[in-house]
Amino acid sequence: MANRRSATRRQYLLATGAAGAAALAGCVDDEDPEDVEGNGDGDGLEIVHWWTAGGEEEAFNALVDGFEEETDYEANPNPAPGGAGTAIDTEVQTRVLDEDPPGTFQIWPGEALRTYTDADALEPVGDHWEDGAEDAYLESVVEASSPEGEIVAVPINIHRLNNIFYNTEVLDDAGVDIDGIESPEDLLEAFETADDAGYVGLAQQTQEPWGTLQLWEVVFTGQHGVDTFQQFLDGEAADLEEEINESLSLLEEYSEYFNEDAGTVSWDEANAGVITGDAAFHHNGDWAAGEYQGAEDFEYGEEWDYAAFPGTDGVYTLVMDSFVMPANNPSPEATEAFVEYCSTVDAQERFNPPKGSIPPRTDVPTDEFPPFLQDQMEDFEASDEQVTSVSHGSGLEPAQASEVEEAFAVFTDNWDPDETTQDLVGIF
Amino acid sequence: MDFDIRRLLDRIRRRRTDTEQNGERSVRTDGGTTTERSGRFSKMRHSDAVQALPFWLPPALLMGLFVYGAISWNLLISLTDWSGLEQPVYTDLSLEMYTQMPNDPSFVAAFRNTVVLLVAFTVVSLLIGLVLAILVDQNIRFENTFRTIYLLPMALSFVVTAIFWSWMYNPSTGTINVVLSGLGLDFLTMNWIGDPRTRLAAIIFALTWQFSGYAMVVYLAGLRAIPDEHYEAAKVDGASSFKMYWRVIVPQLSTATTSAAVVLMVFALKAFDFIFVMFGDTPGRSADILAVMMFRVAFSRTQWAYGAAVATILFLMALAVVGPYLYMQYKRGDL
Numbered sequence: 195m196a197n198r199r200s201a202t203r204r205q206y207l208l209a210t211g212a213a214g215a216a217a218l219a220g221c222v223d224d225e226d227p228e229d230v231e232g233n234g235d236g237d238g239l240e241i242v243h244w245w246t247a248g249g250e251e252e253a254f255n256a257l258v259d260g261f262e263e264e265t266d267y268e269a270n271p272n273p274a275p276g277g278a279g280t281a282i283d284t285e286v287q288t289r290v291l292d293e294d295p296p297g298t299f300q301i302w303p304g305e306a307l308r309t310y311t312d313a314d315a316l317e318p319v320g321d322h323w324e325d326g327a328e329d330a331y332l333e334s335v336v337e338a339s340s341p342e343g344e345i346v347a348v349p350i351n352i353h354r355l356n357n358i359f360y361n362t363e364v365l366d367d368a369g370v371d372i373d374g375i376e377s378p379e380d381l382l383e384a385f386e387t388a389d390d391a392g393y394v395g396l397a398q399q400t401q402e403p404w405g406t407l408q409l410w411e412v413v414f415t416g417q418h419g420v421d422t423f424q425q426f427l428d429g430e431a432a433d434l435e436e437e438i439n440e441s442l443s444l445l446e447e448y449s450e451y452f453n454e455d456a457g458t459v460s461w462d463e464a465n466a467g468v469i470t471g472d473a474a475f476h477h478n479g480d481w482a483a484g485e486y487q488g489a490e491d492f493e494y495g496e497e498w499d500y501a502a503f504p505g506t507d508g509v510y511t512l513v514m515d516s517f518v519m520p521a522n523n524p525s526p527e528a529t530e531a532f533v534e535y536c537s538t539v540d541a542q543e544r545f546n547p548p549k550g551s552i553p554p555r556t557d558v559p560t561d562e563f564p565p566f567l568q569d570q571m572e573d574f575e576a577s578d579e580q581v582t583s584v585s586h587g588s589g590l591e592p593a594q595a596s597e598v599e600e601a602f603a604v605f606t607d608n609w610d611p612d613e614t615t616q617d618l619v620g621i622f
Numbered sequence: 623m624d625f626d627i628r629r630l631l632d633r634i635r636r637r638r639t640d641t642e643q644n645g646e647r648s649v650r651t652d653g654g655t656t657t658e659r660s661g662r663f664s665k666m667r668h669s670d671a672v673q674a675l676p677f678w679l680p681p682a683l684l685m686g687l688f689v690y691g692a693i694s695w696n697l698l699i700s701l702t703d704w705s706g707l708e709q710p711v712y713t714d715l716s717l718e719m720y721t722q723m724p725n726d727p728s729f730v731a732a733f734r735n736t737v738v739l740l741v742a743f744t745v746v747s748l749l750i751g752l753v754l755a756i757l758v759d760q761n762i763r764f765e766n767t768f769r770t771i772y773l774l775p776m777a778l779s780f781v782v783t784a785i786f787w788s789w790m791y792n793p794s795t796g797t798i799n800v801v802l803s804g805l806g807l808d809f810l811t812m813n814w815i816g817d818p819r820t821r822l823a824a825i826i827f828a829l830t831w832q833f834s835g836y837a838m839v840v841y842l843a844g845l846r847a848i849p850d851e852h853y854e855a856a857k858v859d860g861a862s863s864f865k866m867y868w869r870v871i872v873p874q875l876s877t878a879t880t881s882a883a884v885v886l887m888v889f890a891l892k893a894f895d896f897i898f899v900m901f902g903d904t905p906g907r908s909a910d911i912l913a914v915m916m917f918r919v920a921f922s923r924t925q926w927a928y929g930a931a932v933a934t935i936l937f938l939m940a941l942a943v944v945g946p947y948l949y950m951q952y953k954r955g956d957l
Binding site: 287403607 | 815
């Protein structure tokens with residue numbers, strides 16, 4: 195009896211051991227190089243992205259459809275949405291560390307690429323851009339795609355950050371003349387005028403710090419120019435204490451004219467104030483225009499309009515998205531084909547109208563674009579200077595950008611320009 | 623050390639008796655040991671632990687690898703200076719990540735908020751839970767309905783409740799302020815989430831709303847386990863209701879309190895989702911907690927080592943919460 199029982203136990207042990215071994219074998223199987231290659235090109239090109247809502251989703255699907263039509267490859271989109279891009283970071287960074295990167299992934303060009311180029315995790319892709327595509331891109335955009343000198347990304351769209359949107363009826367009613375606003379200081383006066391007339395001066399969100407940060411970026415650029423802002427991006431904040439303090443002080447004065455619930459709303463909730471006619475102005479990237487276009491009886495040029503943020507005429511503050519080719523690529527050929535496709539007129543013409551952004555190529559026909567974006571494309575081509583932004587990843591490497599964001603989280607708590615100036619200087 | 627010496631003495635003593643009993647063995651120096659070892663082996667083979675090996679070993683190995691292995695690895699990473707997407711270097715280990723913490727205002731704020739959240743949230747949830755449980759326990763009508771209503775918020779995800787409370791706290795259109803002004807309490811209306819002074823309190827209130835129902839259920843089970851005689855005896859002795867609960871009933875709920883408190887505290891440490899949904903990964907000094915900071919440092923800044931160090935602190939805090947509870951259970955013989 196005792197013997198039989200221990201025999202059964204031995205059988206259990208054997209069975210458990212075998213199961214364990216099988217499970218382990220299952221883990222290791224992936225290492226088989228043939229298998230990996232088969233996975234990559236067989237299941238198509240894995241594209242990790244965060245475009246899952248509204249027009250963004252539509253834009254991405256249009257891009258994928260175009261890619262599948264124009265090439266023989268199949269796309270296998272793998273969305274990682276959320277957290278304003280932080281969710282995609284967790285996904286992609288972990289996989290790059292595990293040497294199991296996706297075929298391609300969405301990333302802000304510029305300094306955001308630095309995390310990956312520092313680890314040699316990206317392949318140069320300049321040769322895979324469509325022939326002649328580089329000439330159709332502005333130099334600053336190509337520069338942002340090549341943080342270490344070699345092109346490692348292909349920008350697919352450009353949003354502009356230095357806009358000020360406004361409700362024309364509110365401005366008329368309050369007696370604000372948009373053409374008379376030439377500097378960020380003038381804008382403050384316009385807020386005051388709107389406030390006196392019973393409107394919210396600036397519809398803004400301060401719940402997440404990037405809203406205040408991006409406002410500061412354009413105020414600073416408007417007050418001190420692109421070169422000075424570039425100096426800040428180059429890490430020379432210590433020489434700019436006075437300028438930084440000046441712009442933060444103005445921002446503090448702006449904050450008097452924010453909507454009362456700025457700290458509890460998201461940007462689109464704040465922006466709704468412009469549509470309902472409760473607020474005069476809204477500062478944001480041109481994605482905010484999507485809200486206006488979606489609203490009924492709210493026409494561009496009639497009920498709403500935009501201008502370059504005061505003081506930044508001729509400047510285009512770039513917020514871009516791009517795709518890259520990770521090293522150890524599971525599907526090199528498909529990725530190369532995708533990079534090439536993204537650099538074509540066809541891809542950018544399909545992707546950008548629903549996305550509400552403009553194509554980085556300046557030779558894309560404008561017919562498919564709504565009037566607002568046509569104007570933006572004109573502004574872009576005519577712009578003298580382009581500059582990247584901290585709040586949207588391209589301006590500073592991620593660690594510094596996150597610290598700047600934290601400094602602005604503190605700023606929105608205490609609105610103390612002196613303390614935040616010191617915080618900002620301390621980062622570099 | 624002491625133990626080793628005793629074992630050694632024991633072995634010598636045993637060998638001496640062996641030799642005395644069996645003169646032949648003392649001649650064959652190797653034989654004696656062999657017999658003894660095989661004896662010990664067969665003893666071991668028949669011990670419960672060994673016979674149950676197939677049952678406890680596989681889960682123990684899996685747990686060891688995936689839980690304790692991961693914790694140890696996290697600890698190891700926190701001793702390196704790993705950042706970026708290169709592989710970590712384990713040769714130069716130091717406590718640098720920990721020593722820089724007290725000088726990092728961001729860490730100090732996150733730590734302070736985590737402790738405040740942990741204590742305030744747990745205490746308030748327990749109190750509200752207890753009061754609710756006592757009220758629901760009065761043989762009221764629709765008891766089940768009330769129980770469900772109070773417990774329901776816990777079933778909602780943090781993502782839902784965070785957005786929902788953002789609306790509730792809206793200073794101009796939110797329910798809280800509208801109700802306050804409706805009651806003529808305008809002086810109490812505040813910019814709850816927007817003002818850094820009330821932000822953490824507002825978060826704690828929202829979390830309490832979500833979890834005091836859980837405390838209620840645990841207390842209710844505790845109350846039901848108390849025999850009716852205790853209530854009756856207290857009443858016969860002329861105790862007022864308050865005194866009866868305070869002196870007789872509540873002291874008997876200590877087990878319920880401990881287990882509810884442990885669960886609530888662990889929830890508090892994980893309030894990440896709620897704050898992340900409201901403020902993103904940079905909530906600012908007034909609402910930052912260690913869990914959010916850990917995420918920010920690791921994934922937005924790729925400072926893995928520092929993130930791992932924050933995670934270790936968080937782990938130690940969780941251990942400090944759960945440890946005494948486990949020890950108590952062990953002492954009581956429940957473990």
